[in-house]
Amino acid sequence: MLAALLLITAMGAGVFFGLWRPRPPQVSSAEEGVVSLEPTELDKGGALGEARIMVHVSGRVLKPGLVWVHADARVGDVIMAAGGALSDARLGDINLAAPVVDGGQVMVPGPRTGSATGDGGDQIGPATDHRVNINQATSQELERVPGLGPVLARRIVDYRDANGLFYVVEDLLDVSGIGEKKLAGLRDYVAVP
Structure with a gap:
């Protein structure tokens, strides 16, 4: 009888603690895809989130500057995090599937304007x-x-x-x-x- 009472008490405690343990926060679909430029503990690889990296985006994007992306992001992801490419961006000249690294830079080129080396002077700068x-x-x-x-x-x-x-x-x-x-x-x- 004592064994049965202990068994019922143990099962009840297990159910109670199983139902009342903390649950991870739910993310609504409205929050998915939102990119924050402010780092949080989760951005830096906190316990609940995936590791994130910072990349500098320049050139023909809507919002050039620093963006936070997942550690396994590709060039295309970085461009999207910067608001997307402008209409005159030459996306065909870059590999959108190339992986990016923390502290790296992605340059999105615009229209061609002539020689990349200047007007024939001795040095460029x-x-x-x-x-x-x-x-x-x-x-x-x-x-x-x-x-x-x-x-x-x-x-x-x-x-x-x-x-x-x-x-x-x-x-x-x-x-x-x-x-x-x-x-x-x-x-x-x-x-x-």
Whole structure:
């Protein structure tokens, strides 16, 4: 009799605690797809959420700037998080399926305006607002970039020929001889439209 009473008490306690345990918050369909630029604990990989990363979006998007996206986001997801591409964006020139990394940049190109290397001057730079497109430049055009000599320019072209287009400027880190410091010096002079 005592065993039966203990069994009933244990089952009742199990049902009580099972029904009253905290439940995760419900998300309404109206909140799905909303992108917040303000980081929360969940954005940073909190216990209830997926890991999120911050990416810089520039060029022909509705809201250029910093966006938070899921850690497994692709270039297309980042563009959507920035409000979508403008009507004159050249989306065919970028790989929308390419993965993005935390701290990375996605540049959405606009209409072509002529040569990416300027008007034939000796060097290009940030003041001219013309950066060299590393996906189209020849090794001779790359040599005009401050900090790139003939050897690194040739390595960039060879890497591109062997592996395909660069999706973000940070992909230059895969080229032998280009490290973080060299890349930092090149950022103002090169682009991946």
